[in-house]
Amino acid sequence: MTQTKGAVAFRNVRKTFGSFTAIPDLTLDIEPGKLVTLLGPSGCGKTTTLRMLAGLESPTDGQILIGGDDVTRLPADRRDVSMVFQSYALFPHMRVGQNVAYGLEAGGMKSAEARKRAEEALELVGLSGLAGRLPAELSGGQQQRVAVARALVLEPQVLLLDEPLSNLDARLRRKVRTDIRELQQRIGLTAVYVTHDQEEALAVSDTIVVMKEGKVAQIGTPRELYESPASDFIADFIGEANVVDGRVLSVEGDVAQVELGGVTLPLPSRGQSPGPAQISLRSNALKVTTDGTGIKGTIASSAYLGDHVEYEIDGPLGRIFVVDDESDTPLPSGTAVALEVRPRGVALIPGTA
Amino acid sequence: MTSRDNRRLDLILAAGVFALIALPWYRIRSGFFSFEWLEDFISSEKLWPGLVQGLTGRWQLWPVLALLAVAVLLRFTQAPGKRGGALIAVGAAGLAWMLAEGLAIGLRGWNWGLLEATFGDVAGQQAFGAGAVVLGTLFALMIAFGAAERGALKGDAFVLGAITLLVLLVATFVFYPLVSMFTGAFQEFDGSFTSEGVRRNIVDPKIWSLACFWGGNCGVAWRTFFLAICTATGTTLLGLVFALVATRTGFRFKKSLRLLTVLPIITPPFVVGLALTMLLGRSGSLTQVIEAATGWELGRWLYGLTGIWIAQMLSFTPISFLVLIGVVDGISPSMEEASQTLRSDRWRTFRKVSLPLMAPGLANAFLIGFIESMADFGNPLVLGGSGGVLSTEIFFAVVGAQNDPSRAAVLAMVLLFFTLSAFLAQRLWLSGRNYATVTGKGDGGRHISLPRRVGWPVITVAVAWAAFTITVYAMILFGGFVKIWGLDHSLTLDHYAKAFGVGWDNGILWTGVAWDSFWTTMEIALIAAPLTAAVGLLTAWLIVRQRFPGRGVFEFALMMSFAIPGTVIGISYIMAFNLPPLQMTGTAAILIACFVFRNMPVGVRGGVAAMAQLDGSLDEASLTLGASSGRTMRKVILPLMRPAILAALVYSFVRAITSISAVIFLVSAKYNMATAYIVGLVENGEYGIAIAYSSVLILVMITVIGGFQLLVGERRIRRGEEKAANSSFSAKEARA
């Protein structure tokens, strides 16, 4: 069993609330030691999935396995997982140290021993010496780390995090997410991380599970999702792509010749056959030139943002959104331009003929 | 800005001049609003306006005339920026002078011998009338406008005016009566100082004796205190039981349990006592059953502290239930879920997380129960027998053969001391310890169910108590249809016919004995309700949105008035408003004032809660768009606060109908209220009519509240199956 410790599996899990089906049929495997992100727009069922894993919500149908054991009917307090809540849920009437020791004492540990372990856990998250404070006496970032320490100290098989950064300000968010990722890798813990922020997901994950309306839309590494989105939804959701119409002219082996706004380029075919197709075009996949060759267009609007310039450009592909991070003087609206296509950041979307 | 400053000053100056020449300065016996005075306005010297009174020799009005003249002069000689300070001074001087002369010169001349010796004789004067009241108000507004012209509170005349008037009103109707009560304790009937009455009463063993510890009878103060502790403990525990059943169990009928929370709102306070008498009294139905079965002689055990305690448990458990639903529901479910994910089963979670988080709420419910029990008047009146409590003793000290106002005042002070201590404890000690919050963060999550070992006992207790409550209420409905309770149980409509009969003789004849007080009650409740809502919400708005010096004190004082028992209010109103300068006893106005200022804190609290949810940027947006704060209030705040307004309206309407403790001191032959009338019936032993009348009142209130619930609908706090069935109406009470 040791090799499966930390592994998580959902088998045909369904969850309904009254007549509303939140999760129609979910099957998902999570490898031990990995940080897996559940990513998707608000209301797509991420929290519900996580809560079912924690045992706070029971599936209407199907099976959930943790470390190879079926835990579907096991109550939350008997599961070997722990959770960091969006609101942290620190007990306001207990000191920080008591909060962290709470789970250990619940497991029957002597309170002196539990205090010691709690102190160690606090040290791990960089909060040593604050055990005597009340949660209300900490800053938002510190509270967040207490919540993490309280979960980690139990050495669970799986750590669950539900939008752990959503109550922090932008600057802090970047730092804390790196800290969490570092900690997770250091301990080698399986973690399931819920977020609706694609940048956060790209930054921390081994694997991203994109969800839509309770279903898995695509699973992959950050790179796979970014470079070969499986649908226009993913293409748009991960890294703001333009989804445009093109045409597959011919396919040879893995390479397709694709016509796109008057230019032809070779792309991985991804199982497409000749005919009309949708293409995902990253905003930085196009180089804006006034004298070169490529897709013709006219600048509709431009915005100068310091280290890059954002354009909206009208042309044969409709209005598209382009980021130019090379020039630093924005071209005025109405300028006729040619868009050179760089192969990186352009992908055929399969199954969209 | 300047023209606005001038315009509003013109308005009050014109009103002041009008009041001085066209309104009777002194109080009119027949009442101002009957307008009978218009006929004799010229001929009768009593009805003359302030100006004429002053010119015909009442020198005490000269300063008033002079100050108004000064204000007019200021208006025409000084620019708005310069005269602010002077206006404040004129307004303050005007108010101060009116207060001084009003208090100093009574019906028969000087009120104090010392003044008479110094200044010689003076003609007596009546209490303030319309003219004087208008002028006093205008002096207050002058202070506000002067402050506005000096730029206080960003020069907002509306806000300043509202604050000044509120302070004036609260001072007049809350603090002046209390002060009168204190001084009343130290006065002879002729007004001279004496401490004899106070000395006699303050050491009276009937109040303070602790003899019950060695076999005798304890003093009434200790008895009341002991009763309040028992009631508070009992209602808190039972309330918690109900709250847990309603929110943490799968009990099938838990929705209906919430209906219980409406009961104390719609039940006139003595009705429970009445029903208990019918059930457990000497000839009560249950008593008879038990006596027949066992042959025991149960006798009068119900009359006394035991009976009052049972009645109070029935009356106040629903209030505690309501408070604790809020507490139990308000604990963020993620706390409990977090505990579960931290390896704690439901029992440990309940002990270590849920209960400690509820502790401040429990303490709060305890203190509320304590105050309610102390202030209760209706149940002790019906069930007290020979051993009363403070509130009834106060009543009997003034209405009975004793007629000893200083005894009443001393007892009232003792009662006030207890309730205010509880209030202060609640405010100072509990504030900031409340963990219950409905956070805006959508964590999702639902409360876990109770552990089994708590769940079943709790449901059993709740069901048993609910059954008892239902029996008691069934008694109330049924009792009205029975000929003579305990003797002749044949069904009859006689009581209803006698109370609510109507005849026909060229138009409807209200022949029933109850109609008179019924219509008076409706009329007064209907007048009081909008006033209460208006004053309460205006105050709430000032407290939440305006930063003025003394705001904290102002809010604190307002909330404190909630802890003043009705009996104390009643006695203090009598002492304050029986003689000039403000003479209001026997009028409808005194009843209305009593209701408005007694129920206002609830409107304030509801308004504060509602307003706290409105983003302050809404007001600011309106202000930056050029709307004045008065307009912002009308166009932005009020429409958004409709539910709170409706709630305040219904609450004050219902409270005006059910309250008894203060009312019983203030009713008169002309303005008798339903509750006072029913208590009279009970004292005469006419239980049938009393019960029939009570049932009708309850029905009226159920209709009003039901209509209100339909109008406002249910409020959802959290997603999931859990619906907060308490509308914002009861939520108001819950924060009591």
Ligand SMILES: Nc1ncnc2c1ncn2[C@@H]1O[C@H](COP(=O)(O)OP(=O)(O)O)[C@@H](O)[C@H]1O
């Ligand atoms: N207890 C519940 N009762 C009813 N509907 C629920 C409940 N919990 C979640 N839902 C619904 O299920 C869907 C998924 O919710 P959730 O998992 O919280 O989404 P998110 O991906 O934003 O975390 C939503 O449409 C939500 O309204």
Ligand SMILES: [Mg+2]
């Ligand atoms: Mg969520």
